[in-house]
Amino acid sequence: MKQGQNITSIGIVVCYIGKFPEWFPLWVKSCAGNPSIDFLLYTDQKLGTLPQNIIFHSVTLEELRKRFSEVLGFECSLEMPYKLCDYKAIYGEAFQEDLSQYIFWGHCDVDMVFGDLRKFITEDILDSFDRIFEVGHLCLYRNCTEINHLYREEGALFPYKKVFKEKHYCGFDEHTGMTRICEINQIKTYKRVVCADIAPHYRAFYMMDEDSIDGELAVENHKYQIFTWENKKTWQNYLNDYEIVQRAEVSYIHFMRKKPVNVQECIGKNKYCITYKEFVPIELCDNENINAEFIKRYSYAVEGAKRKLEYISGFIRNGLRAYKNGELLLRIKLRWNRRKSVNKAYIETGREY
Numbered sequence: 001m002k003q004g005q006n007i008t009s010i011g012i013v014v015c016y017i018g019k020f021p022e023w024f025p026l027w028v029k030s031c032a033g034n035p036s037i038d039f040l041l042y043t044d045q046k047l048g049t050l051p052q053n054i055i056f057h058s059v060t061l062e063e064l065r066k067r068f069s070e071v072l073g074f075e076c077s078l079e080m081p082y083k084l085c086d087y088k089a090i091y092g093e094a095f096q097e098d099l100s101q102y103i104f105w106g107h108c109d110v111d112m113v114f115g116d117l118r119k120f121i122t123e124d125i126l127d128s129f130d131r132i133f134e135v136g137h138l139c140l141y142r143n144c145t146e147i148n149h150l151y152r153e154e155g156a157l158f159p160y161k162k163v164f165k166e167k168h169y170c171g172f173d174e175h176t177g178m179t180r181i182c183e184i185n186q187i188k189t190y191k192r193v194v195c196a197d198i199a200p201h202y203r204a205f206y207m208m209d210e211d212s213i214d215g216e217l218a219v220e221n222h223k224y225q226i227f228t229w230e231n232k233k234t235w236q237n238y239l240n241d242y243e244i245v246q247r248a249e250v251s252y253i254h255f256m257r258k259k260p261v262n263v264q265e266c267i268g269k270n271k272y273c274i275t276y277k278e279f280v281p282i283e284l285c286d287n288e289n290i291n292a293e294f295i296k297r298y299s300y301a302v303e304g305a306k307r308k309l310e311y312i313s314g315f316i317r318n319g320l321r322a323y324k325n326g327e328l329l330l331r332i333k334l335r336w337n338r339r340k341s342v343n344k345a346y347i348e349t350g351r352e353y
Contacts, residue, residue, distance in 0.1 A: 007036050007118075008126045010140065011102035013091040015042045016110060017061045017081040022263045023111075023279070026229070028054065029267070030114040030252070033232030037117060039108075040098055057098070067094055068164070076164040085136055086163055088173040092141055092148035099143060104132070106140035107173070112254040113274070115234030120194045120251040131182055131189040135197065136173040137254045147187070151177075155184035193219065196227050196236055196250045200257035204276050204300040219250055224299045227253045228282065228290065230271045237290050245292055276300050 020043075031039045032051035041050075042057045042064070050056060065078035068087055071094045077083070088107040092099065099105045104126060121132060121140070130147055132140035141147050151160050157176040158166070171177060182189050196219055199208040207221050225238035227250075236248045253274055262279045266272035271282035273290075275298040282289055 006123070008104060008123060009038075009102045010036075010104045010106065010121075011038045011040055011099050012106040012108050012138075012140075013040045013042070013088075013095055013099070014108055014110065015059075015064060015084045015087070015091075017044050017064075017084070020045060021110065021259075022261065023113075025267050026113055026263060026272075026279070027110045030112075030229065030232075030234075034114055034117050038102070040095065042095075055098075072160075072164055074161070074165075077167045079167050083167065083169055085169050086172040086177075088136060088139070089151040089160075089178050092143060096148070102143050104140045105143045106132075106138065107136070108139075109137040109254070109256075111256055111258075112137055112252050113229050113234060114252045115229070115250060116232060117251055119249070125190050129188045129190040131178075131187055134174065134179045134189065134191060137197070137256070138195070138252065139173070139178075150181055150185065150187065153181050153185055155181040194251045195219070196234070196253045198227075198253070198255045198258060205255070205258075205274075219248065224292075224295050226273050226275060226290075226295050226298050228271065228273045229253070230282070237295055239292055239295055243292050245290060245295065247290075273298060 028050065031037075031054055035051075035053050037053060039054045040057065041047075041054055042059045044058070044060050047056060061078060061081060064084070064087075065076060068078065068090065069076045071090060078087070087094070091107055092105045095105075125132060130142040141150075151172070156163070156172060156178070157180065158170050158172070160172070163170045163172045163177065179189075181187075196205075197208045199206050205225065205227060207219055219236060222238035222240075224243075225236055228235045228237055234250050234253050236250055238246055238248075240246050255274060258276065260274060260276070260278050265281050266279045269281045273280040273282055273294075277300075280298060
């Protein structure tokens with residue numbers, strides 16, 4: 001089915017249980033900036049007026065667990081909302097009644113703001129691939145029986161029955177699960193990294209390159225860089241070697257485990273900057289306001305030993321959190337196998353592997 005005359009229909013599922021983060025209104029606004037894509041929101045929260053392309057469904061965690069158990073054919077484990085990340089892989093089957101009108105279904109997170117998604121997910125890409133992207137914060141699948149049942153195939157670090165009986169998150173939606181399954185089953189996957197995927201280990205906004213081949217597919221990092229949402233588009237703004245302001249459009253900005261504040265001042269704005277500690281309104285209507293001084297002020301750039309120490313500190317904090325939750329050994333195994341599972345062939349746009 002096409003939305004409009006020549007646009008492939010896309011429905012993106014979001015399951016979120018518990019209080020939404022402070023920046024949720026900005027996520028909603030960025031969804032509204034993509035009116036040709038529907039977002040199906042399943043939550044236990046009461047929400048006010050939403051854009052037409054956000055379709056609200058009231059549901060509890062227990063109701064989701066029962067729904068997933070019926071699809072899987074056995075009693076599954078869903079004790080904590082974060083475990084929902086593993087279940088993203090079965091949304092195409094679990095919500096098929098709501099997704100039947102879409103050619104592609106997908107899943108995404110809410111710790112992000114979208115830019116112009118259709119600019120980066122073109123009709124040529126949708127026609128050529130059955131899986132678009134490989135990350136949990138945004139991934140699309142062709143809506144057909146073969147693809148919707150992929151999670152049942154062999155190839156994952158843990159088979160799906162083990163994953164859905166385990167109470168901790170197993171990374172099944174990403175590289176140790178669905179990516180490995182897709183590689184083994186030769187599913188045509190679009191792998192190019194076109195988003196700003198912010199690494200959680202640093203105080204500053206540096207982008208991750210784990211999902212690419214030695215950073216080759218990732219948006220390039222720069223010492224001084226900030227990220228902005230401007231009139232429904234998302235941008236990386238940076239200084240080159242001559243400290244001249246440059247910019248590159250990205251599909252969206254994912255700021256995992258960052259908790260910037262000052263959201264209320266940006267809700268009614270058409271332009272704002274996302275920094276390591278706050279959302280900053282951009283008052284002027286031209287890009288000259290984003291000058292070298294502005295970028296340096298908000299980028300919090302560090303290099304060398306200090307940057308390495310920040311990474312180590314963040315890595316230790318995450319390790320301690322995993323230990324406290326009783327999942328440290330699982331996290332180590334997943335991380336090791338995630339690195340081993342990265343496909344080593346460079347994927348050009350439109351090429352299969």
